[in-house]
Amino acid sequence: EPEVTQTPSHQVTQMGQEVILRCVPISNHLYFYWYRQILGQKVEFLVSFYNNEISEKSEIFDDQFSVERPDGSNFTLKIRSTKLEDSAMYFCASTPDTNTGELFFGEGSRLTVL
Amino acid sequence: RKEVEQDPGPFNVPEGATVAFNCTYSNSASQSFFWYRQDCRKEPKLLMSVYSSGNEDGRFTAQLNRASQYISLLIRDSKLSDSATYLCVVGSSYKLIFGSGTRLLVRP
Numbered sequence: 001e002p003e004v005t006q007t008p009s010h011q012v013t014q015m016g017q018e019v020i021l022r023c024v025p026i027s028n029h030l031y032f033y034w035y036r037q038i039l040g041q042k043v044e045f046l047v048s049f050y051n052n053e054i055s056e057k058s059e060i061f062d063d064q065f066s067v068e069r070p071d072g073s074n075f076t077l078k079i080r081s082t083k084l085e086d087s088a089m090y091f092c093a094s095t096p097d098t099n100t101g102e103l104f105f106g107e108g109s110r111l112t113v114l
Numbered sequence: 115r116k117e118v119e120q121d122p123g124p125f126n127v128p129e130g131a132t133v134a135f136n137c138t139y140s141n142s143a144s145q146s147f148f149w150y151r152q153d154c155r156k157e158p159k160l161l162m163s164v165y166s167s168g169n170e171d172g173r174f175t176a177q178l179n180r181a182s183q184y185i186s187l188l189i190r191d192s193k194l195s196d197s198a199t200y201l202c203v204v205g206s207s208y209k210l211i212f213g214s215g216t217r218l219l220v221r222p
Binding site for chain 2: 031033035041042043044045048050055056058089091102103105106107108
């Protein structure tokens with residue numbers, strides 16, 4: 001069964017460092033998303049991406065964050081200068097069709113900022 | 115008012131019990147409604163979509179009341195494997211908002 005894959009599964013970084021989280025969405029999907037979940041808290045929307053541009057973003061998704069689809073398969077989330085409060089599980093998701101809306105999630109990348 | 119609001123629980127029920135979860139949402143323009151399930155430290159997984167006419171999938175029944183901006187999930191004949199956090203998800207094409215989740219514990 002096709003699945004969304006994310007790398008790395010866990011990354012530890014020092015505050016102020018840049019981090020890139022990578023996702024390979026399901027191949028025929030057209031809409032891509034990043035969500036994050038701070039430990040013990042809810043799943044929070046960060047950004048959605050379609051046709052090589054951001055469709056919507058939340059207040060969390062400030063200038064420190066960026067997304068890119070550098071080739072036909074990868075979808076990346078970059079955090080330019082990490083802060084302690086960026087420590088969270090980051091989930092990538094994709095969907096073929098926003099009418100049905102079902103999001104297929106990857107297993108997540110756990111980011112720990114020290 | 116929170117965009118999507120759920121009772122956090124936990125709901126602690128015996129096997130075989132029927133349990134109901136509720137969810138309210140604030141944006142009346144919302145078009146898509148779902149229940150997701152999340153196991154501890156795992157990714158959310160779709161349990162079922164929610165339609166205005168109501169829908170059923172085995173032991174699970176979901177209802178949507180647009181006028182009251184209210185969604186419900188009923189689980190009949192609870193199994194131990196139903197223990198998880200149930201996430202109410204509401205939104206539109208490019209932005210689905212998750213509730214904080216309701217935790218269910220099914221005991222033997």
